[in-house]
Amino acid sequence: MLKSSWKAPVYISSLPAVALRGFFPRRLVILGSTGSIGCSALAVLEGLEPELACQFPVLALAAGRNIELLARQANLHRPEFLAVQEESLIAPLRGLLAEGYRPEIFAGQSGYAALAGLEQAEMVLSAQVGAAGLRATLAAARAGKIVALANKESLVLAGGLIRSICAESGAVILPVDSEHNALFQLLMERMWPEPVKLLITASGGPFRGFSRKDLLKVTPEAALKHPNWNMGAKISIDSATLMNKGLEVIEAQQLYGLPPDQIEVTVHRQSLVHSLICFSDGSQLAQLGTPDMRMPIAHAMAWPRRMPSGVPALSLNDAQDLSFELPDLENFPCLGYACEAMRLGGGLPIILNAANEIAVEAFLQKRIGFMGIPELILAAMNEVASPPSCMEEDILELDKKTRSWCLDRLAKM
């Protein structure tokens, strides 16, 4: 008999129990509601027939600073709780709310964490951008929620910690990232024979095929124009450098527990195949769909059921050729750096992520060029000491230390 080397990650063992509990109606907390993912999630809800929509009451919405959009969303969905990035935004937000509507409003990281842990909530959509989403993701996991996770940085920074919290609290993570959601659909909804490889697809971003010389000239405006996906600024730049794929490789390792050498990336320009799993008998299973985040969001929201996402089914007859090729690691080294950080572990994924966030911001502000992004990340990975720790304080401390090291280096340039 074949012996399985694959151990389903601990939090996944809670999934059958969650599926049986049913959890409908499912009261939602949406963190990052004003972002690309948050808006798509609300679009899914707004497109549902009333008898289905009432199964997903919005209990809380959290924005960063965009209070105008948050107020419009809140006036429509009437959540009992709201949160914004700073205390000073609360009064102007109140001024934008409909007459007679008086939700409780929280502010800052502790406010987001309070929403994530609300007793009345069944599901938390974690869709803030960057390391700023970590504390709320941890709070949702500690409170035993179903966490629909878009904030991949949480797993890159603290995958081990999140897994151990979920094992204790009974929380589950349902991946929203389209590739990981595809893998989830492929792996979890069948009998779990051991996969030998996870194959994550990448569009290749807007600069696929560019030489180093071409890449030295690219502008933030060009980098923000992704060919297939409509996303927030940070993830669009991450897609252009292939760092997004690097973060996703680490995310997949944390979610699915396969050794690093069993997770691979293939460039698939059309973004119709979202990911594949490969088995020991040579067979491969793929998940396909139109590239639209409403689909994985609706999947996570309704799991283990299915509901309309508003996305039309993909017509394979209309699809162009499906092409697959190896990523260009020489001109897009960020993917290689992320794979190295995953292999070596310790604090390296935290350093990689923090340096990337600073570098992306500096590129958007035109302080460094496109190739300055991998340069800063490599320098930080070589220079910042990376003690291994799974403690929340140590993770946040290393994140802070790396950011200040990067800012110092940029100031000297």
Ligand SMILES: NC(=O)c1ccc[n+]([C@@H]2O[C@H](COP(=O)([O-])OP(=O)(O)OC[C@H]3O[C@@H](n4cnc5c(N)ncnc54)[C@H](OP(=O)(O)O)[C@@H]3O)[C@@H](O)[C@H]2O)c1
């Ligand atoms: N977009 C996609 O297609 C996609 C796909 C897969 C995974 N993801 C992941 O999903 C997450 C969100 O991506 P996105 O594209 O939706 O980003 P986005 O459009 O930039 O939106 C980010 C959200 O986070 C809020 N925010 C920003 N900085 C914050 C801070 N310091 N504290 C609290 N909230 C803050 C923003 O609020 P304000 O705008 O109100 O300031 C906004 O609601 C990322 O982790 C990304 O990697 C995105």
